[in-house]
Amino acid sequence: MAKEITSREENYSQWYNDLVVKADLADNSAVRGCMVIKPYGFAIWEKIKDQLDKMFKDTGHVNAYFPLFIPKSFFSKEASHVEGFAKECAVVTHYRLKNDPNGKGIVVDEDAKLEEELIVRPTSETIIWNTYRNWIQSYRDLPILINQWANVVRWEMRTRLFLRTAEFLWQEGHTAHATQEEALEETMKMVNVYADFAEQYMAVPVLRGSKSANERFAGAIETYCIEALMQDGKALQSGTSHFLGQNFAKAFDVKFTSKEGVQEYVWATSWGVSTRLMGALIMAHSDDNGLVLPPKLAPIQVVIVPIYNKAEQLQLLTEHILPIKKQLEAKGITVKFDDRDNYKPGFKFAEHEMRGVPVRIAIGPRDLENKTVEIARRDTLEKKVYPVDQITDVVVNLLDEIQQNIFNKALKFREEHTYKTDSYEEFKEILDTKGGFILAHWDGTSETEDLIKEETKATIRCIPFDAPEEAGKCIRTGKPSNKRVVFARAY
Amino acid sequence: MAKEITSREENYSQWYNDLVVKADLADNSAVRGCMVIKPYGFAIWEKIKDQLDKMFKDTGHVNAYFPLFIPKSFFSKEASHVEGFAKECAVVTHYRLKNDPNGKGIVVDEDAKLEEELIVRPTSETIIWNTYRNWIQSYRDLPILINQWANVVRWEMRTRLFLRTAEFLWQEGHTAHATQEEALEETMKMVNVYADFAEQYMAVPVLRGSKSANERFAGAIETYCIEALMQDGKALQSGTSHFLGQNFAKAFDVKFTSKEGVQEYVWATSWGVSTRLMGALIMAHSDDNGLVLPPKLAPIQVVIVPIYNKAEQLQLLTEHILPIKKQLEAKGITVKFDDRDNYKPGFKFAEHEMRGVPVRIAIGPRDLENKTVEIARRDTLEKKVYPVDQITDVVVNLLDEIQQNIFNKALKFREEHTYKTDSYEEFKEILDTKGGFILAHWDGTSETEDLIKEETKATIRCIPFDAPEEAGKCIRTGKPSNKRVVFARAY
Numbered sequence: 017m018a019k020e021i022t023s024r025e026e027n028y029s030q031w032y033n034d035l036v037v038k039a040d041l042a043d044n045s046a047v048r049g050c051m052v053i054k055p056y057g058f059a060i061w062e063k064i065k066d067q068l069d070k071m072f073k074d075t076g077h078v079n080a081y082f083p084l085f086i087p088k089s090f091f092s093k094e095a096s097h098v099e100g101f102a103k104e105c106a107v108v109t110h111y112r113l114k115n116d117p118n119g120k121g122i123v124v125d126e127d128a129k130l131e132e133e134l135i136v137r138p139t140s141e142t143i144i145w146n147t148y149r150n151w152i153q154s155y156r157d158l159p160i161l162i163n164q165w166a167n168v169v170r171w172e173m174r175t176r177l178f179l180r181t182a183e184f185l186w187q188e189g190h191t192a193h194a195t196q197e198e199a200l201e202e203t204m205k206m207v208n209v210y211a212d213f214a215e216q217y218m219a220v221p222v223l224r225g226s227k228s229a230n231e232r233f234a235g236a237i238e239t240y241c242i243e244a245l246m247q248d249g250k251a252l253q254s255g256t257s258h259f260l261g262q263n264f265a266k267a268f269d270v271k272f273t274s275k276e277g278v279q280e281y282v283w284a285t286s287w288g289v290s291t292r293l294m295g296a297l298i299m300a301h302s303d304d305n306g307l308v309l310p311p312k313l314a315p316i317q318v319v320i321v322p323i324y325n326k327a328e329q330l331q332l333l334t335e336h337i338l339p340i341k342k343q344l345e346a347k348g349i350t351v352k353f354d355d356r357d358n359y360k361p362g363f364k365f366a367e368h369e370m371r372g373v374p375v376r377i378a379i380g381p382r383d384l385e386n387k388t389v390e391i392a393r394r395d396t397l398e399k400k401v402y403p404v405d406q407i408t409d410v411v412v413n414l415l416d417e418i419q420q421n422i423f424n425k426a427l428k429f430r431e432e433h434t435y436k437t438d439s440y441e442e443f444k445e446i447l448d449t450k451g452g453f454i455l456a457h458w459d460g461t462s463e464t465e466d467l468i469k470e471e472t473k474a475t476i477r478c479i480p481f482d483a484p485e486e487a488g489k490c491i492r493t494g495k496p497s498n499k500r501v502v503f504a505r506a507y
Numbered sequence: 508m509a510k511e512i513t514s515r516e517e518n519y520s521q522w523y524n525d526l527v528v529k530a531d532l533a534d535n536s537a538v539r540g541c542m543v544i545k546p547y548g549f550a551i552w553e554k555i556k557d558q559l560d561k562m563f564k565d566t567g568h569v570n571a572y573f574p575l576f577i578p579k580s581f582f583s584k585e586a587s588h589v590e591g592f593a594k595e596c597a598v599v600t601h602y603r604l605k606n607d608p609n610g611k612g613i614v615v616d617e618d619a620k621l622e623e624e625l626i627v628r629p630t631s632e633t634i635i636w637n638t639y640r641n642w643i644q645s646y647r648d649l650p651i652l653i654n655q656w657a658n659v660v661r662w663e664m665r666t667r668l669f670l671r672t673a674e675f676l677w678q679e680g681h682t683a684h685a686t687q688e689e690a691l692e693e694t695m696k697m698v699n700v701y702a703d704f705a706e707q708y709m710a711v712p713v714l715r716g717s718k719s720a721n722e723r724f725a726g727a728i729e730t731y732c733i734e735a736l737m738q739d740g741k742a743l744q745s746g747t748s749h750f751l752g753q754n755f756a757k758a759f760d761v762k763f764t765s766k767e768g769v770q771e772y773v774w775a776t777s778w779g780v781s782t783r784l785m786g787a788l789i790m791a792h793s794d795d796n797g798l799v800l801p802p803k804l805a806p807i808q809v810v811i812v813p814i815y816n817k818a819e820q821l822q823l824l825t826e827h828i829l830p831i832k833k834q835l836e837a838k839g840i841t842v843k844f845d846d847r848d849n850y851k852p853g854f855k856f857a858e859h860e861m862r863g864v865p866v867r868i869a870i871g872p873r874d875l876e877n878k879t880v881e882i883a884r885r886d887t888l889e890k891k892v893y894p895v896d897q898i899t900d901v902v903v904n905l906l907d908e909i910q911q912n913i914f915n916k917a918l919k920f921r922e923e924h925t926y927k928t929d930s931y932e933e934f935k936e937i938l939d940t941k942g943g944f945i946l947a948h949w950d951g952t953s954e955t956e957d958l959i960k961e962e963t964k965a966t967i968r969c970i971p972f973d974a975p976e977e978a979g980k981c982i983r984t985g986k987p988s989n990k991r992v993v994f995a996r997a998y
Binding site for chain 1: 589
């Protein structure tokens with residue numbers, strides 16, 4: 017089964033596509049650029065969603081739901097938002113179909129043309145701030161800490177499953193505050209929630225920092241982000257948190273009366289992560305045998321495969337395995353007993369490897385005699401025989417160890433692929449030969465960033481929050497710089 | 508606060524609208540027919556969703572996600588489906604906007620016209636069965652038991668919050684089976700899941716039965732449903748489960764090789780409930796003071812309101828209340844301590860009443876002295892003083908009692924508003940004066956049902972599964988009938 021996917025070395029991009037399809041995560045659909053998220057892929061997304069939702073609620077947020085459609089005119093209200101957005105999107109122009117007068121199926125009813133076109137939301141700042149105007153009168157109505165789980169559409173020409181699709185699933189937080197300070201605090205709080213989630217649950221180490229003006233969200237004053245490094249040396253932006261200032265409040269006339277009785281514009285943030293995280297999760301850890309999942313996000317954490325020749329043996333093994341399954345489940349572990357009788361163990365092993373199940377337990381008649389089990393871990397592919405009475409402790413520890421190990425491995429990879437250079441020649445060579453994050457000086461202008469992007473395809477991924485002050489010269493222009501920023505080629 | 512809503516007697520429909528808005532459940536949006544589900548309303552929907560999701564998973568289903576858009580041509584493939592559907596829907600014709608050449612905002616880019624229009628899904632049978640064709644080859648691939656939580660759009664001219672909106676949230680199960688028998692079993696299983704959920708969680712008694720041909724889902728061979736009775740005597744269809752036969756398999760050419768090696772068409776079901784359930788929940792139990800929620804679906808089950816004049820008193824009360832809160836939370840109860848200092852107790856009482864919090868605990872300085880608390884229940888508005896050391900037991904029992912009581916009340920209401928008649932005159936009189944369910948004989952033809960609908964606005968809500976065999980004559984035509992069916996005016 018593992019042979020069904022291209023190796024990373026041969027073609028990383030093809031490896032990714034093969035893996036997504038063969039591991040039953042997602043599929044292209046009949047609609048250009050839109051994917052079908054298959055049950056196994058969706059089960060991982062549900063785990064991501066549940067954990068993030070809990071973290072949002074623990075930090076005081078509540079969920080709500082706003083319309084899928086946004087009147088076209090709303091997009092023009094915030095000038096920089098419309099410039100950076102809303103151009104490539106799905107436009108609803110009619111609200112009725114009718115039978116084709118020529119008897120050939122159905123056609124659009126031209127009598128049912130909308131007065132104003134509706135845009136399928138590419139992001140919801142505009143419709144939400146238009147709504148907040150009615151909800152906010154006084155400082156008592158603030159803060160509003162709302163999140164929404166939703167589908168959004170951005171018409172992409174070149175799409176890739178999870179990484180870039182026309183429709184994708186995401187969450188978008190939209191908060192309203194009485195002061196700039198509070199809004200900035202919220203922006204930082206949420207990028208840290210994302211970073212904690214990425215590191216502790218996805219086992220993906222991330223850089224935390226600000227975006228340069230070029231890479232900032234359309235309509236934002238400041239964009240914070242987390243950036244992860246994939247195995248091919250390309251960066252993947254995994255979450256963003258925006259300080260929107262009073263831009264949307266001004267565009268939609270959202271004012272409040274302060275404690276002092278003064279009318280002021282409301283301060284805003286928005287922040288989001290999407291099904292793109294699935295792409296990061298897949299690419300960060302997986303290998304040529306298939307998916308490698310962090311135990312905390314694996315829909316099935318342990319699979320038990322019985323090894324037998326005859327039906328009586330399966331019955332005996334089942335009697336032995338069910339109490340083990342129960343015992344593990346009592347520890348909160350998700351266990352699947354793969355007792356399908358139309359597949360051989362070897363096939364099952366390969367399948368569960370492809371799907372990234374962290375721990376596999378194999379039990380055969382000889383194990384019954386010896387009171388042992390064979391335990392294999394997906395991350396290192398190591399197998400070891402244990403006494404059956406140690407199984408719970410071994411598995412509990414092993415799941416923790418795998419979670420930690422794949423994080424460490426990804427961190428080590430990032431450290432080995434993070435370079436510091438002051439030479440533009442070397443900069444280009446690193447990008448072409450090794451990839452990774454490059455810490456380099458930059459003169460702080462958009463023009464220089466554009467130039468570097470044009471010449472090398474690398475962009476500034478972030479200006480790390482913890483970048484030390486360091487006098488230097490811009491790698492491209494030689495102009496003075498006071499800290500290094502992180503460059504990379506990116507997804 | 509309670510005065511802010513119209514009474515049921517004065518204007519039931521206005522009462523409903525007032526309640527939805529004043530209880531902070533939902534609001535109309537800037538987009539015609541689309542609602543905003545506010546955080547409190549969404550919290551109830553999340554409870555509904557979580558419980559249903561659990562029930563679906565417990566019956567072997569998994570979640571997945573299919574595209575929002577459906578190519579127009581797909582709808583023409585299943586003849587009866589297109590006839591009953593897909594006419595009033597949102598049509599995407601373009602995929603790009605551009606700056607208005609006259610400098611006035613943005614306009615649709617006519618160069619970006621889609622070759623084939625995309626329909627925003629009104630329901631997903633077509634796109635899903637088109638996908639299943641690639642997933643199903645052999646009997647080993649069956650059954651497929653998939654559910655999807657999604658937004659759908661049906662362009663409604665007259666909309667009402669939750670009950671009928673252009674966009675709404677729902678779940679749609681789409682299952683594929685090797686045999687007719689298994690598909691029929693699934694159809695019945697799911698209508699029973701819906702009924703159990705309605706009765707045990709929403710505390711809404713429902714009739715279970717089949718739809719007449721007129722009311723059947725477009726493309727279904729059989730539609731099962733649950734029907735609830737609202738306080739104004741109108742019925743509300745609360746969930747449907749469809750046996751689709753091989754209709755969609757034939758339309759999308761989905762065949763499998765059976766165990767015997769024969770190519771056969773796959774059997775299908777689909778089933779769904781939507782945010783309409785929120786409407787049923789609101790209308791079934793609430794009163795002129797606001798919402799009445801079943802404890803099992805209440806986002807806040809218990810609110811504790813401190814009664815005090817001076818700030819020191821609040822501090823003392825807080826020290827006393829926090830352990831009580833903890834104690835209740837340890838029993839799995841959701842508790843809110845309403846210590847807002849800018850609102851008076853009377854205001855808070857009215858607000859929590861409006862929002863349907865099942866149990867309210869009030870504690871003042873005198874309670875501290877007497878070691879007592881005052882407990883009020885939302886369903887009957889009764890208040891009673893209890894010793895503070897009994898509080899946990901009292902509240903646990905009270906929540907159960909309220910859940911049971913509002914179910915019993917709704918059941919009693921339904922029983923008192925269920926009539927049996929053999930006279931068409933009486934039939935019409937009941938509809939005009941009392942409303943409710945009417946058990947009457949019917950000759951089994953669509954023509955007669957149409958006629959009755961035209962003359963009385965009543966439709967056949969269902970043919971109950973447990974309707975006894977009984978010879979009689981159709982209430983309208985006098986033709987023979989062998990069982991009574993349920994008529995009502997409906998939402």
